[in-house]
Amino acid sequence: MKKEIALIGTALALALMTACGSQESAFPNASFDVGSGPRVWAAVRAAFVSGKSELQSAVTAKNAAHSWRMKTEMRLHPGEPLVTTAEVSCPDHERMTGKLGQSHYEAIRVGGEAFVKANEESWQKSTATPDFYPCGDSPGMRAPWAIMNEGRDLTSILSKLVDAGNAVAVRGPLVRLDGGVCQEWTVQFRHPDKNGADKKSPADRKMSYSICLDTGTHLPRQVVMGTGGVVTTYYDWNAPINIQAPTENIEVAKQ
Numbered sequence: 001m002k003k004e005i006a007l008i009g010t011a012l013a014l015a016l017m018t019a020c021g022s023q024e025s026a027f028p029n030a031s032f033d034v035g036s037g038p039r040v041w042a043a044v045r046a047a048f049v050s051g052k053s054e055l056q057s058a059v060t061a062k063n064a065a066h067s068w069r070m071k072t073e074m075r076l077h078p079g080e081p082l083v084t085t086a087e088v089s090c091p092d093h094e095r096m097t098g099k100l101g102q103s104h105y106e107a108i109r110v111g112g113e114a115f116v117k118a119n120e121e122s123w124q125k126s127t128a129t130p131d132f133y134p135c136g137d138s139p140g141m142r143a144p145w146a147i148m149n150e151g152r153d154l155t156s157i158l159s160k161l162v163d164a165g166n167a168v169a170v171r172g173p174l175v176r177l178d179g180g181v182c183q184e185w186t187v188q189f190r191h192p193d194k195n196g197a198d199k200k201s202p203a204d205r206k207m208s209y210s211i212c213l214d215t216g217t218h219l220p221r222q223v224v225m226g227t228g229g230v231v232t233t234y235y236d237w238n239a240p241i242n243i244q245a246p247t248e249n250i251e252v253a254k255q
Contacts, residue, residue, distance in 0.1 A: 025175050025184055026210035026224045028231065051169020051185050054213060055159040061218040062155055063136055066090050067241045072150040072232040084143050084150035090135035092128075093243040096143045096151050105145045109133065110245040116144045116253075123246050124253040148230050154223045158187045158209055175212065178235070182212035182221045 062068075067089045074082040082100045098105035107116040114128035134140025134153035143151035161167035172184030188208045210224045223232045 025173055026186065026228065027175060027177055027184065027212055027222055028224075028228060029177065051171060051187075052162050054183070054185065054218070055155070055162055055169060055187075055211075057218045058155050058211075058213050058220055059137065059159045062153065062220070065219065065237050067236070067238055068234055069236040069239075069241070070151070070153070070232055070234055072230065074147055074150060074230050076147070076229045082145075082147060082150070084146065086134075086143070086151045087241050087243060088134055088140075089241045089243050090133065092130070092133050092135070093241075094133055094140070095243045098143055098145050098150070100145075105143070107144055108243065108245060110243065113245060115246050115250065118145075122249040122251045125250050126253040148225070150230075150232075154209065154232060155211065155220045158211060158223075161189055162187060172210065174215070177212055177221050178233070180221065181215050183215055184210055184212050186210045 067087075069088070070086045072084045072086075074084070080101050082098065084096060084098045087095045092109070092111050094107075094109045096105075096107040103119060105116070105118050107114065109115075109128045109132050112128055114126045114132065115123040116126075117123045131138050132141040134151075134156070137156055139153045139156040140151065142149050149157075158167070158169075162169050167187050167189035170186045170188060172186055174181060174183055176182075186208055187210075188206065190206055208226060212221045212223075213219070214221055217237070219237055220234045222234065224230070
């Protein structure tokens with residue numbers, strides 16, 4: 001009991017120090033104005049939880065959700081961003097839309113069928129498998145037009161990296177984002193070399209993703225790659241989402 005009281009006292013002291021110190025966040029539009037109550041409670045929890053356990057809690061919370069939306073903005077190229085929005089209704093319904101300049105794309109996946117089209121072309125029909133959907137522990141399959149991981153659930157991917165010991169999760173600041181308070185975590189790992197070996201040498205590319213987890217629900221609010229080249233925002237958790245397979249202008253995709 002004395003040890004627990006000491007830990008709580010240390011956490012409270014750290015909370016006060018954090019509130020007064022300088023902070024930085026990887027998330028665009030994030031604010032540090034979260035109030036003293038959430039900040040103190042987050043600091044108390046910090047004495048008892050780790051990045052690994054918090055990411056596992058995030059995956060557990062996501063697995064319990066039956067629907068949500070993800071919007072990914074990819075800005076790693078000149079000009080307008082590639083914006084991909086994914087709507088998920090578990091266990092096996094998903095709709096994705098993509099927009100890059102004047103071009104637009106759409107993909108619908110229902111059960112064992114997948115449909116995709118670009119602009120005003122006909123739907124191209126192909127086969128979908130259970131791993132296409134970001135439900136349960138699966139991160140899902142990225143959008144057909146994706147350049148990076150647009151359309152995939154990065155929460156599951158980052159948690160598996162940390163759980164396997166291939167990455168570390170470093171606690172960041174507590175921030176207010178999109179009307180709610182979330183705890184920022186930075187997941188750091190090294191990109192394997194061309195032979196697949198994860199050598200810890202200066203030649204390796206050090207990679208990082210920042211994920212902000214809602215302090216109340218543990219659900220992810222946003223994931224940022226590096227310094228912001230790719231940003232994924234999660235929203236509309238458990239909202240009604242109706243997804244139906246197309247019935248007209250369908251062609252069988254060539255294998």
